[in-house]
Amino acid sequence: MTAICPSCGCHQPDGLLCWQDSEAVVTMLAAVPELVDQLNVAASKQAKISTGGKAGKGTAHLKEPINWGAAAARDALLVEWALWHDSLEEIRRHPKAAEIVAGIGRAVKNGYQAIDRAAHRQYLGTCEANDGDGAVCHAELWIKPGAHQVTCTQCETTRSVSERREWLLEQADDMIFTPREASQYVGDVGGFPVGQQRIRNYIDRKRIPNRPAPDGTMRLRLGDLRDLLRREALRREKKSA
Numbered sequence: 001m002t003a004i005c006p007s008c009g010c011h012q013p014d015g016l017l018c019w020q021d022s023e024a025v026v027t028m029l030a031a032v033p034e035l036v037d038q039l040n041v042a043a044s045k046q047a048k049i050s051t052g053g054k055a056g057k058g059t060a061h062l063k064e065p066i067n068w069g070a071a072a073a074r075d076a077l078l079v080e081w082a083l084w085h086d087s088l089e090e091i092r093r094h095p096k097a098a099e100i101v102a103g104i105g106r107a108v109k110n111g112y113q114a115i116d117r118a119a120h121r122q123y124l125g126t127c128e129a130n131d132g133d134g135a136v137c138h139a140e141l142w143i144k145p146g147a148h149q150v151t152c153t154q155c156e157t158t159r160s161v162s163e164r165r166e167w168l169l170e171q172a173d174d175m176i177f178t179p180r181e182a183s184q185y186v187g188d189v190g191g192f193p194v195g196q197q198r199i200r201n202y203i204d205r206k207r208i209p210n211r212p213a214p215d216g217t218m219r220l221r222l223g224d225l226r227d228l229l230r231r232e233a234l235r236r237e238k239k240s241a
Contacts, residue, residue, distance in 0.1 A: 006098045017092040017101070025084075025091060025101055028108045032081045035111045039074035042118035073114040076107045120144050122188065125168050129157040165190050173223030176211055179203070182225055194229065202228060 003015035012018045017025075080103060084091055091100050124141040129152060131137070139154035143161060151158040169190045177185065183196040202208040203218055207228055211219045 007101045017097045021101060022088060022092055025104060026088060028104050029081065029085050031108060032077050032085070035108065035115075036074055036077055036081075038115050039070050039077070039111055042070035042115045043068075043074060070114040070118050073107070073111045077111050080104050080107045122191075124150055124161070124164050124189070127152040127155060127157060129155050131155065162191075169222070169226060173221070173226065175222050176213075176219050177222055178217060178219055182220060182222055185222065186225070186229075192229070194225075199225060 003012055005012040005018035007017055007021045010018050091097055121142045124143055127137040127139045127141055129137045137155040139152050141150050143150045148161055149158055150161055179196040179199040182199055183194055187193040203210045208220050208224045
């Protein structure tokens with residue numbers, strides 16, 4: 001009786017997992033640590049801001065909504081890694097080698113797909129549409145980059161993305177941020193990228209008031225940053241006119 005590789009079916013005299021499939025397993029497992037790191041980012045990529053109290057007051061706190069698809073893909077990868085990352089010879093001899101190889105391959109493929117999906121969505125807060133009877137929709141709004149409108153998946157209310165971004169920024173004007181938090185919020189939520197070092201420079205040059213916490217960490221009011229950015233934009237427009 002001719003022995004074959006249990007995974008691909010090629011001729012394999014010893015009946016073990018062939019070396020081509022074994023190398024594929026090694027390659028897939030080697031990619032897992034970095035892939036898990038990317039999935040950790042994808043699972044909590046979009047920043048939500050809360051004050052821990054009344055809207056518009058207090059220090060900003062970043063909450064990171066869980067992307068459950070990315071989290072599930074990450075967890076599946078971690079299981080495969082824990083079972084097989086240093087067990088190639090065991091896999092080659094295992095009676096269910098084909099299932100093991102397929103499981104590892106599926107986990108890696110799902111991980112990359114989850115990252116791709118997360119990279120193409122941006123968070124726009126919760127819907128908060130009122131149905132007229134006092135009921136408020138709390139569904140989260142997500143869009144693909146470049147979208148001009150967003151429709152709630154629960155109540156089907158449709159809004160302009162640009163108006164929604166401006167509304168979210170206005171809600172945060174009186175909140176206190178670190179430069180990193182301000183950069184993330186203005187970029188991810190407002191759609192206007194501004195680097196945290198640029199924000200630090202504004203504070204150092206006293207173009208924005210520094211509002212440090214008791215720990216001495218540099219902080220700022222988001223509305224001060226937005227006012228400055230608007231003034232700079234107006235100056236650029238006048239120069240180009």
